Amino acid sequence: MRTVELTKHYGAAIALSGLTMVVPRGEVFGFLGPNGSGKTTAVKLLLGLTRPTGGEAWVLGRRAGDRETRSRVGYLPELFRYQGWLSAREVLALHCKLAGVTRAEWPAQIDDALSTVGLSGHGGAKVETYSKGMQQRLGLGVALLGNPELVVLDEPTSALDPVGRADTRTIIRRLRERGSAVFLNSHLLGEVEQVCDRVAVVSGGRVLATGRLDELLGTGGVRLRLAGIDGVAHSALARRGTVTESDGWVTVAGVPADAIPDLVTELVAGGARVYAVEPMHQTLEERFLALLQGEEARWQR
């Protein structure tokens, strides 16, 4: 998927402002952003459900919204609703038909989808009798029909309990193993952190940062409990990053994980007594908040 300056206005309101990004094939891509950042608008533009005010987008090598391409894409909308008067099997059969799955494959595809999303025993029940979580599971099953090359999941676990969320992560990993790309639109950072290869953080319709998770999170630092530190030890710490002290802990931000053993060796050689060493890992949440705060500060300037 590729977008160039993709823009969407609803009257005077700007939903998406010049979104430029590239999503490689065969990866699980997390699209992160606060509420109202334009995530769902971006998804709708990529699927041709709305038309851009400006810019361009390509999906699986063709213009976004291309009819043929849509047969190779599965989609779970954020607002997931299916015909309540149909059974789950009938909803899946309808989507098999619309997706162009050959009729001979329907039973296997439907059984597989129901089993994958944990609804095997409920396929004959009317959708209107389903709980919200079951409807979201059904929506996920619908998105998996026809072995799509790209699966777009817009907040796929918003109605799911912890078990359902774990199941969804398993499904996403299986899709990756099968070679399908997954575009995961979410504001649940933990979820994204666990399954995504690459992420983009958006705010105000713009990409603030994008890249592999490990690149984006960078290096956290290290927390140490020390005694007997002198000027030499202090300078060894300061050389490696920003030093702060609090509650008996010395924190050095920006130390790469593989540099921590050398730092400890130097401290010990300098006469310091080392009681504890905790490598710090910057969470996605911290990085996400830092990016948003940076963006806010930029706007205030």
Place this chain on the structure above:
Amino acid sequence: MAALTIARLTIREAARRRLLLALAILTLIVIGLTAWGFQHLATLTQPDGTPLPSSELRLATSQVLVLVEFMFSGVLALSAVVVASPSISSEVESGVALSMLARPVSRYQVVLGKWLGFTALIVVYVGAATMLELFAVNLTTGYVPPGPVPLALYLMAEGVVVMSLALMLSTRLSGMTAGVIALVLFFLAWIGGVAGAIGQVFGNAAISNAGTVSQLLLPTDGLWRGSVYELEPVLYRDVLGATTDRAGNPFFVQSPPPTAFLVWTVCWVALIVAFAVWSFRRREV
């Protein structure tokens, strides 16, 4: 192909939501009641106790039948509007349309599919209800209107016209708003037709032309008049129709709708469906 899938889905929805069952039960009740009424009509006598002459019985039967069909036409229009006006807007608002439109389905297929599904429902329902009613009338009074098949076709066309209007409005407006607009236009067209006929009686060109324009803007009244024409005994048309004072009567029609009007009706439906497709294609979901 996708249009036929959507058409089948539309019919299935009507069946699953028990719309067809409700219509069938209500229609059978109404037909039963009217049959009972017609049976009593057939036993009416003159003041001297002798049975009504068959010509008068035919006339009375046809007039009551026109009133029954008038009610049926109103119920048909109302039902078509209630069913069609939320059909697209409610799916867009609820989110059902999102997952369907993300499939390789064109917007025109959705509109056309729904239109085909509703048209099939109207054709089957009107055909069955009209034939049952006429059968009941024939059984109780012996009266058969001169054109039962054209009568059913006019009523079907009336239903399709008003349904097409409601479906078109549904591509942009909420079900409630689209329904109200479609019904107001339907009744305005009827009033316009009556006013036009009165204008003709009094030789007022402006009112007469306004009536014609209203019939062209929404052809339901012209089609209703076609169905009335097919219900009247031939003798009644020929003898009483010669007096101009009946021209303003909405329950009497002297001549069938001209062919040009019927051609215009077909074009009107095609234009409305084309406009609905254009409108839905531009709709953000």
